[in-house]
Amino acid sequence: MNAGLEDVVAAQTVLSDVDGNNGRLIVRGVSLDALVTTSSYEDVLGLLFAGFFPKPAAMQAALGAARVAVFSHVTAADPALIALPPVDGMRALLARLGDSDDLDAALQLVAAPAVFIPALLRLQSDKPAIAPDPSRPHAADTLAMLTGAAPTDQQAAALDRYLVTVADHGLNASTFAARVVASTRAGLTSSVLAALSALKGPLHGGAPGPVLDMLDAVGIPEQAPAWIAAELARGERLMGFGHRIYRVRDPRADALKSAVRMLAQSGAIDPARLALAEAIERSALAQLKAKKPDRPLETNVEFYTALLLEALGFPRQAFTGVFAMGRVGGWIAHAREQAETGRLIRPKSVYVGPQPQEAA
Known part of the structure; x- marks a missing residue:
């Protein structure tokens, strides 16, 4: 039987710090209080992605183009897929995306939940999916794809604040899952799918x-x-x-x-x-x-x-998928950080089962 565990080594990250004793969340040196009052979700993506991907000329336009690109996959939603819970249907559609590590792949993965969740919800209600408008900000376009109408400024600002608030939060279960997969040098889609599978558990993203x-x-x-x-x-x-x-x-x-x-x-x-x-x-x-x-x-x-x-009009069975809309940016940043600076994650286990019987 192993005598015990090796010394625990904390993962080093430049992305976020969760100070549980003082109730403080910092993302890349900026407090949450400052982020939610000064930054859009596109701004936070730029903050999280800095140093891991080339900086796009305009994040809003690049993310809008990514929404248009992933919308083509909605046609793969057959009746069996549409009948699934929204987060499961979204996961199936996400698996269609290429498993690359470049900026285009990252932006399409960020765009995917915002496109797929509204589309699946509409299809489940026998309504046609609505194509993205790449000229809109990300949060506003998500709501327009959900309802079929342009949101009010207050509605768009509320969803944007939610996406900013949940974009990253230290080494939680889904983020750790993303980093484990990224440490094997699998692509970003594999990492995001692992993270999403962890998020859908009721002890993490289902409350x-x-x-x-x-x-x-x-x-x-x-x-x-x-x-x-x-x-x-x-x-x-x-x-x-x-x-x-x-x-x-x-x-x-x-x-x-x-x-x-x-x-x-x-x-x-x-x-x-x-x-x-x-x-x-x-x-x-x-x-x-x-x-x-x-x-x-x-x-x-x-x-x-x-x-x-x-x-904002999201049914409660879709809440985990909306959570993923915001957190996917953090998952991708952590996956890139792990792939670039980390090693293969291989925790040590302690065997507590029976030992072989010695021969008489």
């Missing part, structure tokens, strides 16, 4: 939908304290609260809460729906603190993600 289930179950703000108390008494987990890294409030929660409030002010969210969410949040935080004083359980990114994506 925003159940947040809406919780809002529906509570119904009105006055019912929040009793409903939450009953859930906690049964030992149930409250979705949208707690994080394995953050010991304080998830900074992404506040970035998205401000976007939700912006949507509410524009009339895109029913004020009663937001009031219900805020009542649940207040009651949940108070009861979690009282019941588990030694365990920090604060609002996480999933809580206000649910309200934001619901308000």
Whole structure:
């Protein structure tokens, strides 16, 4: 039996730093607070891709052209594929993309979720898929492909803020999966497919939908304290609260809460729906603190993600796919960083099974 593990070596990255003790997220030297107020998703892609790919003359135009290129694959969506959950259908269409490592491949992989998720949702509703408009910003065009109408400025800004907020977040399960595959020198599509397969697991990317289930179950703000108390008494987990890294409030929660409030002010969210969410949040935080004083359980990114994506017209079964729209930029950057600067990832295991019986 092996005596033990070798010393753990942390992966070195220039891409993002998640400070769980202080509730801070840094992407390439820029805090999340600054990113969400000054940068578009295209800007963040440029930040993440710097040094790994040649800089395009104009990221918005290059990404628009990539959306047009990947839209041709929508014709491969046969009835069996359309019947799949959106994230599974998207994964099948993603597998059609070439497994290269250049900028064109990277941009098509970034474009793919934004094209495939709206197309699959429309096809599932017996509506035709809508071709991209390469002149639009990425978030605005995603919403136009979903609804068939030009989004309001507030709607486009809200989705853009979401994509920026979730673009990268350290060495989470899906990003680690991307880096493992990239370390074998497989191409970017292989790395993204591995990451997407990890993301679809309910312990990673599947929690925003159940947040809406919780809002529906509570119904009105006055019912929040009793409903939450009953859930906690049964030992149930409250979705949208707690994080394995953050010991304080998830900074992404506040970035998205401000976007939700912006949507509410524009009339895109029913004020009663937001009031219900805020009542649940207040009651949940108070009861979690009282019941588990030694365990920090604060609002996480999933809580206000649910309200934001619901308000923008995405059904809850598509939330994981929308998460992938933002995180794919980080996956690609990490895959390139691993391929260029890292080694083959081969963790050591500790055998705890039986030993062979010695001959008598």
